[in-house]
Amino acid sequence: MPAYWLFLIVLAIAAVGFVLGRMRALQSAKGDSRALHSLKGYYGWNVALKVLIPALLVLVVWQLAYPLYTNATVAGLIPEASVNDGSSADLVLAEVRRTANGLEAAVASGQIADTQARDTLADPVAMTDSLRSAGQIVTSELTTPILNAAQHYRAMGETGALIRTVVVLLVAFGGLFWGLSDSYKDFRARNTVEQTVKYLLIAAASIAILTTLGIVLSLIGNTIRFFNLYPASEFFGSLTWQPSFGGGSELGIWPLLWGTLYISFVALLVAVPIGLFAAVYLSEYASPKLRAFAKPALEVLAGIPTIVYGLFALLTIGPLLISVFGPDGAGWMTGTRSVMTAGIAMGIMLIPFVSSLSDDIINAVPQAMRDGSYGLGATKSETVKQVVLPAALPGIVGAVLLAASRAIGETMIVVLGAGAAARLSLNPLEAMTTVTTRIVSQLTGDADFASPEALVAFALGMTLFVLTLGLNVFALYIVRTYREQYD
Known part of the structure; x- marks a missing residue:
């Protein structure tokens, strides 16, 4: 299931929780809202927030962490012999990801059968031609290790999407039942909601700092990767700018x-x-x-x-x-x-x-x-x-x-x-x-x-x-x- 559909489902569960939280709080007060500790809306928001915050937090963390795990796992499947002179493991892994995405797009468009895309014994030359015929970008002739790594990468992506869906929905329903269990007349819903909103505001205020930190770390990481491939002395010492993707830049x-x-x-x-x-x-x-x-x-x-x-x-x-x-x-x-x-x-x-x-x-x-x-x-x-x-x-x-x-x-x-x-x-x-x-x-x-x-x-x-x-x-x-x- 795509992440955006999962996000919409979590929002729908939160909306249902909001309504049920209000109703359950009123039922515990026998329909008299004056017997509630807080306004009935707070009970609804208490349930909605307990659905949204944990589920979306798990979704965001998964979206950030699982690709790193997938890349590390697939990188271990690529033999050193597949890394040619003048290339690097990152370049090979980029080719694996591109091939996996090409297989997924070609299968989705019906130009390659799913069984053919999963066949670990498929001819890499024929698969290269099939992907190019399907309009997918393949920068070089595929080899068996690269094709198998791409198939594994695609399989891990499908498995990860399924696990992500199950985990996020379990967390969302767990938050729903947690919030509903607190929806009784003596529960201090207003205090809980306002404290939660306070922490959300602190998190929002921290976004600028975290964004700046993320930008800097991203720049530093990729800059280090560049200097591992191209000497810093030439970057800062040369008076010529002449890039060439064919080499000799x-x-x-x-x-x-x-x-x-x-x-x-x-x-x-x-x-x-x-x-x-x-x-x-x-x-x-x-x-x-x-x-x-x-x-x-x-x-x-x-x-x-x-x-x-x-x-x-x-x-x-x-x-x-x-x-x-x-x-x-x-x-x-x-x-x-x-x-x-x-x-x-x-x-x-x-x-x-x-x-x-x-x-x-x-x-x-x-x-x-x-x-x-x-x-x-x-x-x-x-x-x-x-x-x-x-x-x-x-x-x-x-x-x-x-x-x-x-x-x-x-x-x-x-x-x-x-x-x-x-x-x-x-x-x-x-x-x-x-x-x-x-x-x-x-x-x-x-x-x-x-x-x-x-x-x-x-x-x-x-x-x-x-x-x-x-x-x-x-x-x-x-x-x-x-x-x-x-x-």
Whole structure:
């Protein structure tokens, strides 16, 4: 049974338990709800929660743990002779999983008989042809050990699904009977439900931390796998990015990192002056009516999808730049995709980030500081330049750093506006690429997720994560220090 059907069945059992819990509590009070310790709804929720929480917890743990057990078991069935030179056990196991999924899909579509898919004596060459004819991905000719391991993997998946269904339903019905046994008039249902909800809220608050931890562990694990297949010295020491899934790849990060930082720098050159000047005008010079209209209108830019900015860069900014710097102009630009094209579009996208944060920070400067400056005879412009901006500078720097981390992680604008050329160049009118676009490129298509060319995406992601995390931590430190000073 698929997991989503099992989830719906558990929800149905919980709903039935809710109704039965209320009814049983009222029956114990002989129909007089005033004799109940808690409101009758609490008795229903007590049963529903005792059904849902244990059953869904078992389902989640099973979904996470059983694949690990299956992979470990099947990996032990693969003989060392099946791991060829230039390959690894992970690559072979990935081929086993792909074959097992192909067998399952082919059987489900009726293109391969179930008995044929389970036949351990089946000809691997014929099975390879059958799977390819069924439209399944098989990267190489199957061997008998790989085919048998895939059949075992598929059988374990079917057995695991059956056991999962039985265990989850037993836990759900056990929770149902447990909750119903507590549905009597003197049971403190309200206390139990509110305590349970408290723990659920604590768990929900912990999701952000656990998610971050999971992301970091996933990146670290796959990055280590990559460096086991590709030397870290070449990854950080090479100035060439030239992946080839056929072998002979050069996976140096520096061309990508340079493109990322260069495009982000151009974006900040556009966003910081415009955003900062807009914030100063809105906070110090604009009338309340104009501010009430202009600030929301400026922040609308933040709600525009990045793909729209990418199209704007490709269809408007690029042709505009090439009309000035292209063959008919200065002759410095050969195509519409360039660092300038993506940087200008990304800078426009970042304007509301800089302006909104800077505006809030400038408004947080105490009015007494302005009044003191005016009292000494300073004009408004002198007050802004010599009092307000120096006082708000730490917070403005934090806003700029947050915008920089947003620029470094951008993908769609770069894909459409900057091109895909990995190069080290100072010319802003040339096409370049970034870390994020290469991550997308390496993880799309029919790439084997156990190959160095696919795993390099995790090493790139880890590098980008460390870079943006450092910027965010530094920015938050500056902003918090400023707020402690002026709040």
